[in-house]
Amino acid sequence: MAQIKGPVLPAIHPKRWLDCERALQERFTAIAERNERRVEALKELIVDAIEAGWTEPEVKRALVDMIEAREDTGKAGDSWLPW
Numbered sequence: 001m002a003q004i005k006g007p008v009l010p011a012i013h014p015k016r017w018l019d020c021e022r023a024l025q026e027r028f029t030a031i032a033e034r035n036e037r038r039v040e041a042l043k044e045l046i047v048d049a050i051e052a053g054w055t056e057p058e059v060k061r062a063l064v065d066m067i068e069a070r071e072d073t074g075k076a077g078d079s080w081l082p083w
Contacts, residue, residue: 002026004045006053020054021062028066 005023009016024045031041042063049059 002030004048004052004054007058011055017058017061020049020058021065023052023054024049024059024062025066028063032067032070 004027007016007019007023009019027045027048031037031045034041046056046059046063050056054062
């Protein structure tokens, strides 16, 4: 499992969320490309990211952006995001 890098830029930096997205990209891609997605894997990613120093809003924004970029929100009416 890929290690998540913590933030380098200060919390007030306008591009910090992009660093969060880059930090989560490898793990997110591994989860998204599985045939059967597990909500537990996504929750684990969120917990690991927060433990690495990212805030919950930063993590959520990064995940939503990556999901939208893939145009992959799950089955119709059945999002795989846990929030």
